[in-house]
Amino acid sequence: MPREIHVTEPFALGSRHFGKGTHLVTEAEARHPFFEPCYRAGRFTVAVTVEAGDLVTAIGQLNPKNSEHFTKAGLPEVKALSEVAGRAVTAQERDAAWAAFQAAKGSE
Template sequence: MSKVLVIYAVAALAGTFRRAGTTFTTEGVAFPEGHFSPEQLNAINAEKRLSVREVEASAVPETVDTRLLEAAAARKANEKGQAQKGEGNAPTVETLDQAFALLDPSNRDHFTGNGLPQLDALSRLLARPVKAAERDPAWAEFVAKQSATNQQGAE
């Protein structure tokens, strides 16, 4: 049996809390193995407003959001099917930051006229639906990180 992390936001305003580039809910979110980097896991485990539980994949409570588990299972099945067919590797990623890094700013299929990543492009890369409410804060954080990195490199 495989184990997954179920993380709950504790006493969060509006039922959600963000840490390590991820939104957590009071209902809980299940994450597949390898979803977080060691640094992100350290930040999550150190956060007093999050409750982290490791459970068997088959024992995830019904109220927990399992979309990431389903997407990971679908991605794994898709990769297996592509490997059997010998097809090319369409890139898939685990995080919005990874997806943002793969987008081409000069490609209209990747960015809106307002300079935001296209939801369809992100959804294809992540192999799951992405909504503006998830994309917008993550994009702002990504742009801020890129700007800080570029400023440090210029110094």
């Protein structure tokens, strides 16, 4: 399940860069040993654990064959995801939720 974090001081984890603001991280990222020292140093705060009823489930409600729901690159369209989720979704949130959705799908 993705976790929502609020970044107060930008940092990078592997190839992902976290600027100031709100981001979704996957469970694997949340368990990464790098996160604990960053959390203790005050670089981010954990806002909430995003419930399954949020973005990951919303992605599952989109139709992969509908060009208004998915980009040509195969990613969920932010606009369609926002409509299903009932709130504005950023591309960064979509990317994190998509990674979690794909990981969950692969483990089935």
